[in-house]
Amino acid sequence: MKFPCSGVILAGGLNTRFSGINKAFVRVGGMRIFDRIYSVFNDLFEETILVTNDPLQYLDWDITITTDIFPIRSSLTGIHAGLLCATNPYVFFIACDTPFLKKEMVETLIDEIEPRFDVVIPETSAGYQALCAVYSKNCINPVEQHLVQKKLKIQGFFKKVRVKKVPENILREHDPELISFFNVNTPDELAKAEKIIEQTCEISKISQAS
Known part of the structure; x- marks a missing residue:
């Protein structure tokens, strides 16, 4: 890792579309999504941070836990809390509901870190992937300004920082x-995630047989 970087998992959502069930603990292929992400982070980061407003659910993990500073439910408040808590100048963020995060993807983004940029973000045909990206501590003040103004769109503060x-x-x-x-x-x-797991297992079996 060229530049010191922490890893932050955001688990502050309301989970309304899952009847209030914590998405981080939903199992995909028999394994909780949180455990899948934690395994990737464990291989990459010396400092892993969880942003959650329900810390008691996560006491079984060796992880630094912090909560939102601003009393607003949004991903931007989670980014703000993670940046404040991190001891490294750069922080990789991921949402807690991404079961297929690849270690190679995280490494690709971390390798793109440069001191002259404050944000390293994937851009696909679907747009920016703001919750699978790297943010530097230089983003703290612009993020705070937007939160004070209740401007909650993550991309909203990008015009005030240097984005790669x-x-x-x-x-x-x-x-x-x-x-x-x-x-x-x-x-x-x-x-759909379970189907992806099934298809991956089938491909793996075919590869082993050949």
């Missing part, structure tokens, strides 16, 4: 299907 966009062709070199960005927000998406 990582293009889709670079991202696909290590994650051809861009599966790292797949979110489980609804029961339908959970069913």
